[in-house]
Amino acid sequence: MNEIIIGIDLGTTNSEVAIVENGKVHVITDAGNKLLPSFVGIDDNGKILVGETARNQYLIYPERTIKSIKRLMGQDTQVLMADKHYTPQEVSAIILKRLKAIAENYVGRSISKAVITVPAYFSDAQRQATHEAGQIAGLEVVRMINEPTAAALVYGSGQHESKRMLVYDLGGGTFDVSVVNVQAGVVEVLSSHGDNHLGGDDFDQQIINHIQAHIQAQHGIDVAEHSKAMARITRAAENAKLVLSDAPFAQIEEEYLLEQDGAPIHLTLELSRLLYEDMIEDYINATMDAVHIALKGAKLIASDIDEIILVGGSTRTPCVRERLFDEFGFEPHSEVDPDLCVAMGAATQAAMINGQNVDTVLVDVTPYTYGTSAMGYLDGAPYPFQFIPIIHKNSVLPTRKSEAFMTFQDGQRVVDVTVYQGEDPDALNNIEIGKFIVEDLQDVPAGNIITLTLDLDLNGMLHVSAREKATGLEKSITINNVISGFQEEELADAKQRINGLFDQQSSDENDAKPESATVAQARKLIKKAESLFDTASAEDKEDMVDLIETITDFLDSSDENALQDLVSRLNDIIYYLES
């Protein structure tokens, strides 16, 4: 049997893990919960906390807890947790490790491969960081797929009529919109657009600002200086937002929030949905602008769209549905839980990569234009940084495009190549994503030809190479090395460091510890043996019951050899009964 590949939605607020089992997608629960809050913390004893416990700790020890790390992915920065510095990749890796353990616990064997979703509008650096987080967590990231695409895969599978769908994915920290054509078992993304810093967290922040202003006006206190109070306000703001999804008013109450001159300050504030929707109007407008850009990219108009799919928890905000209804004239769909849809799509894609039969395949595009700069013209005047697009946005992945350039000075030995991402004709207005130098060129007159090749892989990650025509001299880089600067050794160090954190935990709490192959096999055989109880003779049954008892006793011990022996004895009986 093939190795299992899990599907992971690594979200800003919540993360999920799913697998395909007997042809069906299953989101794996941990202690009854399908959602793992994307919180990481270190408790008083130096033990690592992930999920709900870390989320709870955030209220008491915000300085020991990290939330919404996804927003920092791809940035050259570090966060402080219990007086230690961590890169965003490391914090994400902690969440991934937990998800991996949840899945391992469920399937009863170790897992080393995953498909991880990223927002469609994630940049190259953000994708690279996500890939690194996977490696640190001990997961080979076999593919990164775009979140709205993953959702479309779930809605598109088993769909027989051809349909055009608009996927509106508003999560905790990111917004994506994709236009998708579903036809003949192919989910074909026609265009994508988005904003990788727009989401529910911003809505929370608006409410937080409102509460801060209220306290400032009432008591003259700048609450931003009190981290615990801020943590409580943050939680209260988020709760108020959730209440307003269903109710016209939300009551915000936090008793004993602060102290002033020895007297406690209680927070009581009513927030109406009307006021809240006012606060977030600019954000919603921005999402609608993106919807129009995506439609234009697909060369379609609103009336060409047959279905709208809502993905991400923030689409529960009523005005999102209303605005989409106004625009398209019909109600959006959200039958598949908007919080789980993406993980399910990731698992489906994982199954497809693993060679399992799935009835839907995926064709995705890049939401970005990639290119370089060269001597050229801007508004009719000579300009040294004209943007030369090479891979255009909404190109189908994978794609590989070349462009030829010529040196402009006699005897020019070196060419600087800068790669940009963006649409502006002035390269300097686009995002610089990497720089590299083609050296040791021939000493020839101007006009030496250099071919620049951009390769965008299925993960949406860019690889760049340049070649001098005359000599065939090649210079190749992957953009990642330029930006995130995470070298192999650093990655290995980070892996060890994060492993260390978990080891500390598993010594006194063994549920997160991945099981050995023998233990996993033992568990499976026990299940199988039990299913044979009804048909086996009384004597065989008694033998099996005895063996199972002995094996169970050995499961927690580290005596692998003894266990192996018992397991093979049980296996023999099962084999005998089944033949």
Add this chain to the structure above:
Amino acid sequence: MTSPYQTLGVSEQATDADIKQAYLQRVKESPPDRDQQRFQLIQQAFETIKDQDSRLRYGLFQLPEADFDVLLDQAFRQTSAFKPLSADQFCQLLKAVPVEKVLESILASKSS
């Protein structure tokens, strides 16, 4: 050399809808995750003949895929004596460079 029509398995009289249907079927058989090269071939074939405009362009310059680098080499190589491109090679070079781009640069040079 297989033509894009052959790659997709459609006749030259096929409609947009036929071509799209054939493309999707080929993609279903060879998804990008299984065989990237095969997929890219299918994708390229589809983009070459997906609508009337692209079919017209393909029809006008119906030549096998040009090796852009070799042609450039021939046009600009410093070492050998100047040798003009043959009409055939000129067509190939035109085909390798998107028509819009050629037109754009002509228009730009006229306006400036």
